[in-house]
Amino acid sequence: MNHHLSILGKPYLPTALYLAQQVREMDRLTIEVHGIPGDELMQRAGQAAFDLIRRNWPEATKILVLTGTGNNGGDGFVVAQLALQAGLQVQVLQLGERQRIGGDALANALRYETLAGEWRAFSGELPPDVDLIVDAVFGIGLEREVEGQWAQALVAVNASPAPVLALDIPSGLHADTGKVLGTAVQADASITFIGLKRGMFTSDGPAYCGGIVFDALGVPSQVIASQTASASRLDWRNQRQLLQPRSRTAHKGMYGHVLVVGGDLGFGGAARLCAEAALRTGAGLVSLATRAEHVEAVLAARPEIMVHGVSEPAKLQALLEKATVVALGPGLGTSGWGRSLWQQLLDTQLPLVMDADALNLLARSPRRGNNRVLTPHPGEAARLLGCSTEAVHADRFAAVEQLQQRYGGVAVLKGAGTLVQSSDSAPAVCSDGNPGMASGGMGDVLTGVIAGFIAQGWSLPEAAGIGVCLHGAAADKAARVGERGLLATDLMSHIRRLVNPGNA
Template sequence: MPDKDCLPAALYRADQVREMDRQAIEEYGIPGDTLMERAGQAAFDLLRRRWPRAKRILVLAGTGNNGGDGFVVARLALQAGLHVRVLQLGDRERIRGDARTNAMRYAALSGDWQPCGDDLPRDADLIVDAVLGTGLERRVEGRWARILGHVNAARIPVLSLDVPSGLHSDTGVILGTAVCADVTISFIALKQGMFTADGPDCCGDIHFHALDVPARVYARQLLSARRLDWSRQRELLRPRKRTAHKGDFGHVLAVAGDLGFGGAARLCAEAALRTGAGLVSLATRREHLPAILAGRPEIMAHAVEEVSALEPLLARAGVIAIGPGLGRHEWGMALWEKVMAQELPMVVDADALNLLSEAPGRREDWVLTPHPGEAARLLGCTTRDIHADRYGAARELQQRYGGVVVLKGAGSIIAGDAHQPPAVCSDGNPGMASGGMGDVVTGIIAAWLAQGWPAREAAQLGVCLHAAAADKAARAGERGLLASDLMSHIRRLANPGND
């Protein structure tokens, strides 16, 4: 797996990358053929590093520039003494420009270049996916879809060039059918869709090569999104002063846990403590107190059966975390209405988001943390609509409800005000798809707010810390990963200098 420190933070849309390519060629005098040669060489070098024993290379080539990159890889592999076969998707007579130049160079070496049939050979050690590039805007259907499906079914490692064929570069959505690569090498700039929705599944391990495009080309484009990971976020942390006391690190009040949901309340409160909040109070149902206090006595758990019991807790709190296990019945609704009347920063999750969707409001001092289902209710659409454009959904949520929005899922997106690009977290793993994970991240973000971080930064720190802790915990296996498994990792990672 590549070191994420080597990947740029800046992400772009496909049209921006095409403009960078044009500027490099027309304004800075770099021939398109040179850029294509650099891309193919970078891909071939990666191929040799990642699969040093691969001898039989199958290149699937389209008719555009992505196919041209594939022909460079095929030529270099042939010159290195490997057995190479190119299967052409689309009419080879439609290949133009630099792509045709490189196709002819490969053909001049008597390279094996045949039309792609309905089946793929099974004797390849590696498939190079050079079929469809970043310009894809319509669904892959018919014969092309069947071929891409055969790639996924072949159980042969796949290297995709620039983006996996069939993946939308901007949204990360599969357009009908897409290649699920083991490795993707992206050129000139990273595309924002590679890190969210279906992007992580399709791209596999992501590598990057800028093709030596001048820095001034990038300076003329505003990035469309930023990639976040814990390796960068942890650099923001500083050791605590030796004279610090608990009052320096804020007081979080978690309002959570209707009858039968005490676990959600404890997870949220404990995560806030493990992230460094000075004090954490918990307003929950009376029946949950014995188990919570026996398991984590540092949580100041209070029985709140009536709204009036919440008032003294609100008077002492600096930040509110509301929603985990709150329910949508009379108890939860009453507490939600009371909290909404306060002028305290808050993190809003789970059932509190569902209650918000029923009576929408807007604030600038909250962080909303919906998963796709909650986001769909907040926007009055379907989860399919959310998945179709996660960046767009996060922006619309922020514009409608204010504050900062964390749209959870594969590639969680953090959207603040419209003047800053959204951010996407590239850490995390499928083991996080289990109950209680959202309760934990709510507590983490609330703790960063309590420690004085502005809402956007607190959300970014929280999402990345949560994902990094889950990655540490998943070393023992993704299946069976529990939200409570993250706690010790949260504590370790939240302290500077710890990996």
């Protein structure tokens, strides 16, 4: 049972994300080149984890440590020693063959044995009366599906009412992709060491890691510098620093003109949401090309949007001449009307933000272009790549890279841990946002936000990164009263507040 502990305070997390092999290499360099013993690193990891337990679960007196046979288990034995020395009641259950424990992990297992006597093998069930479970079963090296007794143990952890702290990464979660390997521990918090693992922030990672705390274990800065980050973490706290107060002599012509194209019959709301989001993000002017039947309703609700009934592609030409950027797709549909407008815009030289049916049409007639930002959800990404949604979910980093390579420009793969991939940098993953965003219209708002930033002069990769984080941060503000029932329109006031520097 996952309580999703809110970590006390908002812990600092670095922006660099690494592959498991890179973190293992940092570990090796620290030991072999810089002469810091592996046992010393294990002591530091255990101490950091135990300090976190004391801070976040001060009432916990009965600790269960579940260990495996590798170094992750060794970290668990250090936590068990420290808990014993602090006068807590400790039980250690071990998975795997005892004779496979070696090196520093064995040294710490024997130290624990000296203090406490025997530890037990996991026999199929967990003791019922515990205040906290420490998951030290698998580290970051896990590559295959969890099976047998190992899977049974992880399922038992998730069935327990006790909160769970995972050491380094929740057991069963793939460190590079964030995919659950059959079954995985749903932790309330994870304390991760040396370098942040990129899989913790996307795919299944956010649902299984809980609150994430980082400790570099005092690894020398030269060791960290030896590895080029495999991905970067984006959040609003960092991105908002790119926004400066406006000049006192500003006028609307300085902030661009967004043209939103979409809203087939019955889908006018999507196009209107997109247009309003562009305005709230700070675009100088926003025009909307939609079905004539929607003009009156949009004008009545949001008169600042310049709405045009467009029945055929030729009518777009005059609007395009005034536009700085085009947002294409919200509510567009894939019938004759939507398809003809999409066709007309494919060759535009203007920056193009494509979403929803614009992406579905692109999947049917693939074309590359470097002046565009694509914003698919996993289903649309699967259509664009000609694969299953499951394949996209299994390795979101690979999927976003393939999207960018195949279609050009900037690819934004939405979902938990939205990814941004441009041609000239490593992927970035956004750690803002919440499950309340799983409702209709959220993607239309994101399209408008990104288009609004492009209109104001940001490059396509910058606009995508800032836009994704602003969108997620606004949803986080709006979700303070609860995630269920969160509407896309609830984001508008928060977008406006956040996009003005000086507002938290």
